[in-house]
Amino acid sequence: MKLTKKIKKVGIVISSILLIVIFLGKRYNIPVVSTGVNSLLYPFEKAFFYATQKVQGVTDYFKNVDVLLKENKALKEENQKLSYENSILVQYKSENNSLKSLLEMKQLYRDYEGLGANVIAKDNGNWYKTFKIDKGLNQGITYNGVILANGGLVGRVSEVDLFSSKVLTIIDDRSSVSAKIVRTGDTGILRGDIEMTAEGLCKLEINVESEVVKGDQVVTSHLSSIYYPTGIPIGTVEEIVPGKNGLTQYAYVRPIVDFKHLEQVLVLLNQEQ
Amino acid sequence: MGCKMRTTVIGLLLVVVQVLSTTIFQHLRIGNILPNFMIMIIVSFALLRGSTEGTLVGIAGGLLYDLSFGLLVGPTAIIYGGIGYIIGKLNRNFYRENFIIPFLCTLASNLVYSIFFTFGFMLRGKINFFFFFKSLIMPELIYTITLSLVVYQISYLINEKIEWHERKTRNIF
Numbered sequence: 001m002k003l004t005k006k007i008k009k010v011g012i013v014i015s016s017i018l019l020i021v022i023f024l025g026k027r028y029n030i031p032v033v034s035t036g037v038n039s040l041l042y043p044f045e046k047a048f049f050y051a052t053q054k055v056q057g058v059t060d061y062f063k064n065v066d067v068l069l070k071e072n073k074a075l076k077e078e079n080q081k082l083s084y085e086n087s088i089l090v091q092y093k094s095e096n097n098s099l100k101s102l103l104e105m106k107q108l109y110r111d112y113e114g115l116g117a118n119v120i121a122k123d124n125g126n127w128y129k130t131f132k133i134d135k136g137l138n139q140g141i142t143y144n145g146v147i148l149a150n151g152g153l154v155g156r157v158s159e160v161d162l163f164s165s166k167v168l169t170i171i172d173d174r175s176s177v178s179a180k181i182v183r184t185g186d187t188g189i190l191r192g193d194i195e196m197t198a199e200g201l202c203k204l205e206i207n208v209e210s211e212v213v214k215g216d217q218v219v220t221s222h223l224s225s226i227y228y229p230t231g232i233p234i235g236t237v238e239e240i241v242p243g244k245n246g247l248t249q250y251a252y253v254r255p256i257v258d259f260k261h262l263e264q265v266l267v268l269l270n271q272e273q
Numbered sequence: 274m275g276c277k278m279r280t281t282v283i284g285l286l287l288v289v290v291q292v293l294s295t296t297i298f299q300h301l302r303i304g305n306i307l308p309n310f311m312i313m314i315i316v317s318f319a320l321l322r323g324s325t326e327g328t329l330v331g332i333a334g335g336l337l338y339d340l341s342f343g344l345l346v347g348p349t350a351i352i353y354g355g356i357g358y359i360i361g362k363l364n365r366n367f368y369r370e371n372f373i374i375p376f377l378c379t380l381a382s383n384l385v386y387s388i389f390f391t392f393g394f395m396l397r398g399k400i401n402f403f404f405f406f407k408s409l410i411m412p413e414l415i416y417t418i419t420l421s422l423v424v425y426q427i428s429y430l431i432n433e434k435i436e437w438h439e440r441k442t443r444n445i446f
Binding site: 033034037038040041044045048049052120121122123124125126127128130132158159166168173174193194195198 | 310338340
């Protein structure tokens with residue numbers, strides 16, 4: 001194909017308009033190019049998601065009646081137990097609040113408003129673990145918003161488009177979180193590790209003097225407050241391995257969240273902005 | 274212009290491949306490994322049409338991945354574009370009906386792609402090459418080259434259809 005004068009002219013005009021739009025987007029914090037591409041992909045992804053959900057729903061309906069009846073019975077029993085425990089906890093809460101007000105301590109665990117979202121697409125490479133959710137700038141999601149599921153930490157929003165956003169999970173090799181072991185109070189850095197991503201584990205690097213044992217609970221620490229609010233549960237320690245340099249040890253943490261079968265997540269909305 | 278038709282069809286094909294592999298094909302994971310469908314498409318079109326189209330398809334496919342899942346825009350686009358360019362150079366030397374060449378080319382390109390990713394991990398201090406090779410590169414390679422035999426046939430048919438259409442339009446004008 002020869003480049004005639006007309007084509008050149010049209011090309012120059014189109015590229016200059018594109019550049020202006022991109023710079024305007026930069027100014028107002030909207031990623032124009034990726035919004036364009038993702039808006040193109042979004043309807044397809046949403047349609048496929050909807051179709052699979054529907055098909056799954058129909059087959060599950062016939063498959064699961066027996067299981068559901070049993071589960072219902074078990075859950076009812078558990079519910080009674082939990083409501084009893086809950087009433088005790090409410091008493092503890094009021095007691096805790098009154099004691100705190102006596103000590104004039106600052107409220108550490110704030111209440112955040114959450115927004116439910118569906119996972120519509122997962123990374124098709126084998127090296128990284130990211131996924132896309134179907135809520136974006138339109139629904140008020142911000143950069144670095146915190147993602148939870150089943151009450152455990154999933155990750156944070158790494159990019160927001162108009163209709164969808166990208167999530168970087170904590171088992172991804174590129175992510176790191178400052179975490180704390182509840183029992184001992186030691187803080188460390190929780191990183192995703194490529195060698196354990198397949199099993200859904202991540203690695204907590206912690207001081208060698210820390211007396212961490214198997215089964216300890218891990219939460220986000222007070223140092224992680226730039227990205228993550230303090231005290232979000234992450235998971236439990238599965239195994240402890242001494243580090244090579246003699247100064248650190250590694251605890252393999254199994255997250256509460258099952259990353260393989262993740263479908264619904266909760267996004268915490270940042271109320272400060 | 275037949276060029277318009279070709280762009281539309283291949284663009285749509287890339288979008289469909291990307292979307293399918295992120296949604297429904299996730300159930301195809303064997304041992305947590307998904308084959309690389311984008312490389313199969315790029316290699317087929319580069320072999321069928323030459324390095325210009327190979328590069329363009331590669332860059333488009335890479336950008337689709339980068340913009341929907343990567344943290345940076347560009348790395349995958351550059352790798353895919355390079356693969357498209359180099360494989361496209363072989364276009365003149367082979368018959369299209371030869372089905373062994375795409376198989377070998379997919380093998381080589383997937384290996385190169387994996388080596389680039391390994392390099393990215395190496396820069397972050399993850400140097401357990403044996404692990405990478407055993408549980409990521411090798412399974413992906415085997416899965417991809419097996420499926421490439423089928424995917425090349427499909428791309429071949431699609432290309433035949435487009436070329437037939439282009440020939441028809443050219444005769445009218």
